[in-house]
Amino acid sequence: xxxxxxxxxxxxxxxxxxxxxxxxxxxxxxxxxxxxxxxxxxxxxxxxxxxxxxxxxxxxxxxxxxxxxxxxxxxxxxxxxxxxxxxxxxxxxxxxxxxxxxxxxxxxxxxxxxxxxxx
Amino acid sequence: xxxxxxxxxxxxxxxxxxxxxxxxxxxxxxxxxxxxxxxxxxxxxxxxxxxxxxxxxxxxxxxxxxxxxxxxxxxxxxxxxxxxxxxxxxxxxxxxxxxxxxxxxxxxxxxxxxxxxxxxxxxxxxxxxxxxxxxxxxxxxxxxxxxxxxxxxxxxxxxxxxxxx
Numbered sequence: 479x480x481x482x483x484x485x486x487x488x489x490x491x492x493x494x495x496x497x498x499x500x501x502x503x504x505x506x507x508x509x510x511x512x513x514x515x516x517x518x519x520x521x522x523x524x525x526x527x528x529x530x531x532x533x534x535x536x537x538x539x540x541x542x543x544x545x546x547x548x549x550x551x552x553x554x555x556x557x558x559x560x561x562x563x564x565x566x567x568x569x570x571x572x573x574x575x576x577x578x579x580x581x582x583x584x585x586x587x588x589x590x591x592x593x594x595x596x597x
Numbered sequence: 598x599x600x601x602x603x604x605x606x607x608x609x610x611x612x613x614x615x616x617x618x619x620x621x622x623x624x625x626x627x628x629x630x631x632x633x634x635x636x637x638x639x640x641x642x643x644x645x646x647x648x649x650x651x652x653x654x655x656x657x658x659x660x661x662x663x664x665x666x667x668x669x670x671x672x673x674x675x676x677x678x679x680x681x682x683x684x685x686x687x688x689x690x691x692x693x694x695x696x697x698x699x700x701x702x703x704x705x706x707x708x709x710x711x712x713x714x715x716x717x718x719x720x721x722x723x724x725x726x727x728x729x730x731x732x733x734x735x736x737x738x739x740x741x742x743x744x745x746x747x748x749x750x751x752x753x754x755x756x757x758x759x760x761x762x
Contacts, residue, residue: 483644487604535672537757543669544753547662548746554654555731555742562728570732573739580743584750593754 541593552581605645612638629667636660650724 520527559566559574588594615635622628636659643652731739 483649484600486644487641533672534674535669537673540666540669540673541753541757543662543666545750547658547666548750550658550662551746552743554657555739557653558650558724558728558731560728562725562732565725566729566732573732573736577740577743580740580747581750584747587751588754591754591758593757 538596545588545593548581548584552578601645605642608638608641608645611635612642625671626668629664629671632667633660633664636664648723650727 555577556574559570563570612635615631615638618631619628619635622631636655640652640655640660643649643655
């Protein structure tokens, strides 16, 4: 079964080599190289960049990432359930609904606390 | 099946090399991105072990989720890295002891095996098998997992709220 994934590995390898070859080899041979400070500055939507790029982000971003992970884990549990569903019957459906309902409590809590609103 | 061995060594080299960069790198953002590579290497090892579902979970949760969380955590802190940052601190001896102990435990488990943890390895497609087992034998841990996720979510919300006030 792992042998089927040899194709995945092959595609991965070809994809990486393609990018490396075009950017590092082919493009280096073709492109003219005339850098100046204006060109080398960081692109910031056409504006002059101000300050460093490493600023302190708001905690809200972290909260969104956390909520994302919780529901990604939920989705991971949904996959094997969905694949085995036609053999499991009604009881498995109830079980999954309980699972989702418990997590919906969390979503409702987050919603009520205003964690999903951007201020 | 003889091709599996070089593939294993290749994946193991990627994983260990990336993990070394994670531990020894001086730019913490580079460390986080190197962690992505290490996770991908582990996913490849899972595929090699015929654990495709675990490999998919590894990519989805660890590469897609945990690393994003780590990067956000790095961006939340004010500048905590740079050329002069120390990668060792005064916990060196204790952590070396713990890591060494874990290493010998793993070596022992590899050598002797822990019979209580040995399980029957399913041979056919494992996603339906996992689904069936999860819904029948392990339904209680499955539901407890949702409570754990709920607790994580609520805990994160409370912590973030405290941060804001």
